[in-house]
Amino acid sequence: MKEARVMIVGFGVVGEGVAEVLDSKKKQLEKLGVKLSLVAVCEKDGCIVDEKGIGVSELLKLKKAGELQKHSGWKKKMRSVDAIREVDCDIVVEVTPTNVESGEPGLTHIATALDSKKHVVTSNKGPLALKFSELVEKAEKNNVELKYEATVCGGMPVFNMVENALASNEIKSIKGILNGTTNFILSRMHETGVTFEVALKEAKEMGIAEEKPDYDVKGIDAAAKITILANALMGRKLAYKDVKRVGIEEIIPEGIALAKKSGFAIKLIGEITGDKASVSPQLIPLGHPLNVGGTLNALMLETDLAKEVIVIGRGAGKIETASAIISDVLEIVKSRK
Amino acid sequence: MKAEALVHLKDAPGTLLEALAPISAHGGNVYSISHFRERIKGGAVPTLIAFEVKDLEQLEVIKKGFLKQGVEVTEITLEGRKIVKRKTLAVVLVGHVMATDAKNTIDRLDEYGAFVSSFDLSIAKTELPSAALMHIVIEENKYEGLLKLLDKIAEEKKLVVIREVEGS
Numbered sequence: 001m002k003e004a005r006v007m008i009v010g011f012g013v014v015g016e017g018v019a020e021v022l023d024s025k026k027k028q029l030e031k032l033g034v035k036l037s038l039v040a041v042c043e044k045d046g047c048i049v050d051e052k053g054i055g056v057s058e059l060l061k062l063k064k065a066g067e068l069q070k071h072s073g074w075k076k077k078m079r080s081v082d083a084i085r086e087v088d089c090d091i092v093v094e095v096t097p098t099n100v101e102s103g104e105p106g107l108t109h110i111a112t113a114l115d116s117k118k119h120v121v122t123s124n125k126g127p128l129a130l131k132f133s134e135l136v137e138k139a140e141k142n143n144v145e146l147k148y149e150a151t152v153c154g155g156m157p158v159f160n161m162v163e164n165a166l167a168s169n170e171i172k173s174i175k176g177i178l179n180g181t182t183n184f185i186l187s188r189m190h191e192t193g194v195t196f197e198v199a200l201k202e203a204k205e206m207g208i209a210e211e212k213p214d215y216d217v218k219g220i221d222a223a224a225k226i227t228i229l230a231n232a233l234m235g236r237k238l239a240y241k242d243v244k245r246v247g248i249e250e251i252i253p254e255g256i257a258l259a260k261k262s263g264f265a266i267k268l269i270g271e272i273t274g275d276k277a278s279v280s281p282q283l284i285p286l287g288h289p290l291n292v293g294g295t296l297n298a299l300m301l302e303t304d305l306a307k308e309v310i311v312i313g314r315g316a317g318k319i320e321t322a323s324a325i326i327s328d329v330l331e332i333v334k335s336r337k
Numbered sequence: 338m339k340a341e342a343l344v345h346l347k348d349a350p351g352t353l354l355e356a357l358a359p360i361s362a363h364g365g366n367v368y369s370i371s372h373f374r375e376r377i378k379g380g381a382v383p384t385l386i387a388f389e390v391k392d393l394e395q396l397e398v399i400k401k402g403f404l405k406q407g408v409e410v411t412e413i414t415l416e417g418r419k420i421v422k423r424k425t426l427a428v429v430l431v432g433h434v435m436a437t438d439a440k441n442t443i444d445r446l447d448e449y450g451a452f453v454s455s456f457d458l459s460i461a462k463t464e465l466p467s468a469a470l471m472h473i474v475i476e477e478n479k480y481e482g483l484l485k486l487l488d489k490i491a492e493e494k495k496l497v498v499i500r501e502v503e504g505s
Contacts, residue, residue: 262380
């Protein structure tokens with residue numbers, strides 16, 4: 001049995017999902033020969049630390065009640081960076097919210113963990129969109145792993161698929177739907193003819209869009225993902241700010257209807273072709289594999305050997321993202337001697 | 338000599354006759370027509386017309402006839418050799434399409450050598466943004482330049498350009 005001690009930094013929706021999966025899949029992980037113990041959980045105002053292992057069901061109960069500070073291992077005012085340095089653990093799961101302006105606090109968390117010779121698994125796009133090369137070099141220098149499957153398209157296998165199943169392939173171009181919220185809005189506009197504003201309101205009511213939806217509808221989220229894909233899969237030195245970005249707020253029902261009449265759907269497409277990287281609304285033929293509805297994501301990789309490879313799946317969601325995080329954790333544990 | 342033209346016909350009565358008119362008007366002899374309904378795109382059916390011409394000169398006259406007739410032609414071959422290789426690009430423009438002079442937009446594309454084979458406008462109220470869908474035929478080697486020109490026009494006129502995904 002291979003054992004690993006895990007720390008979760010950022011105990012919001014995704015962090016909670018990771019804890020839930022660690023608990024619910026415990027037996028399945030043991031069947032795979034892996035035993036994971038949660039030794040620390042960090043939040044803004046403190047950390048829970050128990051190097052013998054934190055009981056996940058009690059943790060989740062306290063989280064739901066908003067009473068994490070009542071946990072016996074609660075260390076008020078312990079900063080995440082200090083816990084990352086000081087707590088004896090193997091893998092830091094960094095799942096704080098994405099910030100594409102500064103990358104913080106995730107950037108400092110990840111850099112500190114790597115410098116402390118701890119493996120990192122993250123769903124946080126900001127640090128990777130801004131400092132991909134630096135973080136990868138830091139991981140190599142410290143001889144630890146930096147895994148980020150959950151940063152792009154949540155539960156869909158992308159990086160691990162390319163690293164393993166497409167290992168001998170060169171990625172020539174990438175295009176796809178990388179944001180479920182905008183895909184939901186555009187799909188509703190296409191299906192029902194409603195305005196952008198009405199579809200956005202509906203998305204908010206269903207919990208698909210945030211109250212402040214700029215991050216999604218202006219294409220910021222998709223641009224961060226395109227940056228990570230270009231750097232990780234195509235060896236580019238692409239900066240987030242160099243991704244040409246057009247959002248979906250100006251799309252009107254008349255445009256959707258004209259496209260539909262001519263056999264197209266309008267989708268927000270992230271694309272890396274040649275030396276161009278962009279996120280913009282594009283016309284997708286109705287029978288095209290990228291024409292997926294609802295909150296689905298779809299990614300098309302053009303490779304030299306396998307030609308077009310298409311992955312379709314749920315790009316976001318608590319458990320879907322946790323699935324990608326746990327798969328990265330398992331990869332690290334299984335590769336350890 | 339055997340010539341072939343790949344044309345894209347709207348799935349509506351009379352469009353095939355219109356496409357054949359330049360061939361018959363300039364002395365070409367049509368001997369086969371194949372519709373590729375499984376490759377229908379943007380509401381247009383790719384159709385391969387095979388016809389006999391005396392020489393390249395006659396084919397050039399027919400080619401000009403297609404253009405004049407407004408027939409969307411993406412490929413012409415003579416004895417298997419490509420004479421014309423074009424792409425068709427569907428583009429939706431969103432914004433104040435009419436107020437920013439749609440004719441000027443089309444003229445600028447035309448000056449570049451792009452042929453706007455259709456222009457469909459949808460406008461709810463004159464003071465509100467409108468949308469237009471164009472099919473643009475362009476020689477393959479001018480495709481990248483066309484995209485840049487569309488971006489330039491869109492920036493000047495504050496329009497959103499929604500182009501057809503590449504390789505569709």
